[in-house]
């Protein structure tokens with residue numbers, strides 16, 4: 071491998087290595103638990119693969135299920151030993167073990183799955199620092215504006231400020247703040263790692279945007295990370311920026327799937343939150359079609375007073391979807407579909423964007439659709455609508 075030495079180009083095999091042990095302290099199998107519809111490791115895997123900056127992309131694990139998910143999302147898998155898979159094993163030791171089995175690797179980019187808002191462009195810039203700017207190690211930081219105070223160790227003792235003058239407290243805009251490691255990634259040469267260092271030699275930090283910087287450390291961080299990733303995460307190259315049609319199953323998506331019957335009539339209920347979601351999408355120019363395989367009575371439909379089109383007694387949902395697409399001159403890429411049952415699976419698979427409520431059937435959930443945290447009839451449509459709007463507005 072060519073030495074960097076401040077100039078010249080550092081060649082050599084650069085491997086992205088994501089550590090994902092099976093055991094996790096708080097959340098069971100945290101590394102593959104679904105975050106905003108995708109297994110946790112899949113977020114950083116997509117960023118690493120799409121950056122096209124690595125010679126190889128690996129997940130190091132001791133667990134069969136994680137191995138399966140990692141392969142499904144395009145990674146190579148290194149099966150690590152139990153000795154380097156303990157709760158107490160530092161990342162460094164696990165990476166050293168990886169290097170022993172992969173002597174072809176010269177530089178490691180350790181990407182932590184616990185920072186799922188990573189973007190490929192950031193990775194490409196870091197790789198440039200390692201390859202072309204002479205750095206031996208680069209790690210991620212984020213800027214915080216936090217005033218630190220010395221901890222009181224002896225009861226009764228006073229405290230003192232550590233990074234501010236209380237007589238002249240700077241305003242946020244007058245103070246650059248301080249840089250903190252955010253745990254997103256650590257790049258280092260094999261030579262440094264063999265000396266027991268992930269940070270050393272000619273070091274640099276890479277400052278990440280605060281909105282991309284999240285570190286899932288404790289269970290409480292999970293819902294925050296979920297919101298953050300929905301808004302600022304990297305959704306991949308293939309994401310459609312324009313959704314023109316949303317087709318949604320009424321039974322189990324708009325409703326919770328229950329039908330209340332008495333001698334005179336049947337009734338169903340829906341959430342006003344979902345109507346809000348429908349309205350928001352319509353304001354963005356999206357046509358909404360609600361469908362049901364049931365023969366819901368027209369008087370019930372008109373009483374529901376829905377702001378969009380409704381089609382009932384649909385024997386074949388895919389046929390209805392395709393008919394509407396050809397009327398509107400659309401490709402699957404421009405179509406969103408929300409469904410919850412086995413009869414929705416085909417549409418969920420083909421639509422450019424798809425979503426399922428949290429209580430969808432197993433087959434529907436297996437379609438790699440956006441997985442709502444809300445159930446049918448309880449805000450799932452609104453949640454999916456917000457997801458679609460985020461995708462459309464971010465222009466990714």
Ligand SMILES: CC(=O)N[C@H]1[C@H]([C@H](O)[C@H](O)CO)O[C@](OP(=O)(O)OC[C@H]2O[C@@H](n3ccc(N)nc3=O)[C@H](O)[C@@H]2O)(C(=O)O)C[C@@H]1O
Pocket residue numbers: 089090091094101154155156159160161162164180182183184251252253254256268285286287
């Ligand atoms: C490079 C490094 O030192 N990483 C450590 C980081 C880092 O210091 C912080 O993120 C900085 O904010 O802290 C730890 O971070 P944590 O334990 O959450 O681990 C981060 C991710 O790596 C996986 N991991 C870690 C170590 C290991 N031997 N095998 C693994 O599979 C975890 O499953 C998880 O997906 C910590 O909090 O104890 C432990 C990690 O070892």
